[in-house]
Amino acid sequence: MTVIWGLDLHEIRFSKFKSANMFNKAYHLRRTKMIVYQLAMILCVCSESVGTAAFSDYLDQQSYIQGQHPGVKIHNNSFIGAFSYNIFVGIAVAFIFGAAFFFDLFWPERHECKHVRISWKISAVVVTIMMLSSALTITCIGALHNAVVTGTDPETAQTYRLEFTKKPSYTYHDNPKVIAAVVLAWPGWVFCVVSTIILWKSQNHDDQYGPKSKYGGGLEDGSIADKEANANADGRRSPESTMA
Incomplete structure (x- = not known):
């Protein structure tokens, strides 16, 4: 049995991904966490991925046109900076809420010191603020x-744009990849907020x-099992009572 930082690596197995395990009711807010953490990760990473595609198109366009036409310069630093930051934030969100997802999936009863638990909370708040700033930017x-x-x-500039294979528009809001990245960023931020709230509530609990x-807890101390057994017994007795 390999244990690292108090975590039994034997717990990492595919059976943990079964819905019966992921969405069981034995742990507080488990089902909610499994859903909202994934939504935060997926939406932010999708925004980052689509933004990366647009980012790459504009860099390639700049390199091609400036290489083919000396003296012509394309100024797109604001776009490159904004979407570079979005890439970083998407990775940060995936790292924090992805880690929270997998730790809760594999080791829901793990013991963490006070400093680690505070770090989880602070990290969730920080990446949520970062995602808001990225979405706004x-x-x-x-x-x-x-x-x-x-x-x-301007007319010649458009001609140069059409020479390039990818032809991204000089007007960013006409680029569907840019629109998609922005549209995905906002629900991604919303689920970051929800995930942060759930993480705080879960840790406080x-x-x-x-x-x-x-x-x-009822399953652990047997009270739930006793209630279910009594309910089943009542169900078996009810037909006899009716006949009597």
């Missing part, structure tokens, strides 16, 4: 900014009562 850049071409007239839910 790419929204403003995508909606209000354009790539500026100098060294030639764990600190006070432990990781088990009321249902899980």
Whole structure:
């Protein structure tokens, strides 16, 4: 048995991904966490991925046109900076809430010191604020900014754009990849907020009562099993009572 930082690596197995395990009621807010953490990760990473595709297109366009036409310059630093930051934030969100997802999936009853638990909370708040700032930034850049071409007239600049294979628009809000990145960023931020709230509530509950839910605690002490047994017994007796 390999144990690292108090975590039994034997617990990492595919059976943990079964819905019966992921969405069981034994642990407090487990089903909610399994859903909202994944939504936060997926939406933010999708925004980052689509933004990366647009980012790559504009870099390739800049390299091609400036290489083929000396003296012509494409100024798109605001876009490159905004979407570079979005890439970083998407990775940060996936790292924090992805880690929270897998730790809760594999080791729901793990013991963590006070400093680690505070770090979870702070990290969730930080990446949520970062995601908000990224969503605002790419929204403003995508909606209000354009790539500026100098060294030639606007008509010739459009001709140069059409020479390139990918042909991304100089006007960012006309680029569907930019629109998709912005659209995905906002629900991603919303689920970051929800995930942060759930993480805080879950950890506060764990600190006070432990990781088990009321249902899980009842299963552990046998009270739930006794109630179910009594209910089954009543169900078996009811036909006899009716006949009597």
